[in-house]
Amino acid sequence: MNDIIQLNLIQFSSIYLLLLVVLAVMKRAEIEQSKLLVIASIRMTIQLILAGLVLTYIFDNPHPLWTLLYIFSMIAFAFHRVLSKQPGLNRAFKIGIMISIALSGLLVILYFIGGVIGISVFNPQYTIPIGGMIIGNAMTGVSLGIKTFMTNLASDRNKIDTLLNLGVEPRKILLPYVNQALETALLPTLNSMLSMGIISLPGMMTGQILSGTLPLTAIMYQIAIMVAICTAVCLSVFLSLTFGYQSLYNHRQQIRLP
Amino acid sequence: MxxxxxxxxxxxxNHMIRYPDLQIQAEKLTFIKGPSGTGKTTLLKLLNATTSPASGTICLNDESIDSIDAVLLRQQLLLCGQTVYLFDSTIRENFAHYYRYRNLAIPDDDTIQKYLTLCLAPFPLDTHCQTLSGGERQRIYIAIFLSFQSDVLMLDEPTSALDETTSRKLFENLKLLMTDTNRTLIVVSHDQRLIETYADAVIDLDAIKEQTQRSVVNTALTQKEA
Known part of the structure; x- marks a missing residue:
């Protein structure tokens, strides 16, 4: 196995030329998003350079505190992203989401790094990238789950009112919506497991192979991370919705939708 | 007495609607009327505790409803709301869905048919509810609520999609059934002819509002012996 070819700055910069193709197509199809393309490319570049610098510093000066700080800022960012897509949630619901993402993310990271790989969870080289994948996917899952849940509730307001008036417990009215949202949030992860390895080689595996890891080692890591992601998504969405739906009714059994 | x-x-x-002190008699048919915005629907929601007042008390049989479990209260004071909701399935399955939500045994075909007939909706039980008209759906909706045999049934604008003849026939049946079984019927409606014919008592929220505005002591509960 060869080690990965280091990119020099000129080689690296030439990849941006491909974006001219995208720009040309956008112009031709009259998609007025060329500004977004430029901003997105610049933001991506700056954010990744920063991440690269921070990671370089942390790898050179490993300290448990840095690893912890990195993981917690990822959780905070994930939480912020979920909420920015769902304003209008009540306080208890928001707190529930934060606890759920943090709890399920940390639990799965701990099991993966400490249990399966069997090294210290403060090892930045493993914990930061793997933690990022787990928390990032949990974020997408929770976002989708909460969105599905709230949209379905809003469009079924009339049904919910009827059932309340009929003397049905709020719990019994809301639980089917919880289950349905959980299913919707899980499907993308399950579907990506179905196509994995046939349609595409996943990102982490590609990266490992490029940097010289044996393919069989790379697939083991890939399988492990997929199982970890699936668990983190399932747990975080389930906990978020379970905390969340109970915040929608009060002791007088009145359902309050935003 | x-x-x-x-x-x-x-x-x-909500500090927006101030109700005068009201009394509703047991085993009677009471109409609540008044122009929109006077809080007729809100009053029904306050009575079944799906919404709470900013202040004031509601007593059911001299017991504050705050001390009654809200779900049990709603089962006792069943509110058939203004907007019809039926599942996208047959009439029989609609009964089944609602009874399952209440953890009750699903009534047999004869019982379902009995309530449908009472509500002037004697359709075959396999009829898909999507194929029915607004008025037909409204009658099935009322039949479902009626079949739960609650002590009190509250109907919010039950004749909004019905013609006059059907409305009268429906109220004839409803009144007969409820008084026969010593139960209470509370109806929000603005149909003056229905009120004149069937009301045992009328609460006119508009008249009350005007009177309270003129600082007259509330006596607006008009009683009419049936």
Whole structure:
């Protein structure tokens, strides 16, 4: 196995030329998003350079505190992203989401790094990238789950009112919506497991192979991370919705939708 | 002497609607009328505790409803709301869905048919509800609520999609059934002819509002012997 070819700055910069193709197509199809393309490319570049610098510093000066700080800022960012897509949630619901993402993310990271790989969870080289994948996917899952849940509730307001008036417990009215949202949030992860390895080689595996890891080692890591992601998504969405739906009714059994 | 079932005291919703003190008799048919915005629907929601007043009390049989479990209260004071909701399935399955939500045994075809007939909706039980008209759906909706045989049934604008003949026939049946079984019927409606024919008592929220505005002591509960 060869080690990965280091990119020099000129080689690296030439990849941006491909974006001219995208720009040309956008112009031709009259998609007025060329500004977004430029901003997105610049933001991506700056954010990744920063991440690269921070990671370089942390790898050179490993300290448990840095690893912890990195993981917690990822959780905070994930939480912020979920909420920015769902304003209008009540306080208890928001707190529930934060606890759920943090709890399920940390639990799965701990099991993966400490249990399966069997090294210290403060090892930045493993914990930061793997933690990022787990928390990032949990974020997408929770976002989708909460969105599905709230949209379905809003469009079924009339049904919910009827059932309340009929003397049905709020719990019994809301639980089917919880289950349905959980299913919707899980499907993308399950579907990506179905196509994995046939349609595409996943990102982490590609990266490992490029940097010289044996393919069989790379697939083991890939399988492990997929199982970890699936668990983190399932747990975080389930906990978020379970905390969340109970915040929608009060002791007088009145359902309050935003 | 008629028994007082529901009593309200200085009821205030959202600091926007101030209700005069109301009394509703047991085992009678009481109509609530008044122009829109006077809080007719809100009053029903306050009575079944799906919404709470800013201040004031509601008593059911001299017991504050705050001390009654809200779900049990709603089962006892069943509110058939203004907007019809039926599942996208047959009439029989609609009964089944609602009874399952209440953890009750699903009534047999004869019983379902009996309530449908009472509500002038004698359709085959396999009829898909999507194929029915607004008025037909409204009658099935009422039949479902009626079949739960609650002590009190509250209907919010039950004839909004019905013609006059059907409305009268429906109320004839409803009144007969409810008084026969010593139960209470509370109806929000603005159909003056229905009120004149079938009301045992009328609460006119508009008249009350005007009177309270003129600082007259509330006596607006008009009683009419049936």
């Amino acid at each position: 008629p028994r007082i079932l529901i009593k309200t005291e200085s009821l205030n919703f």
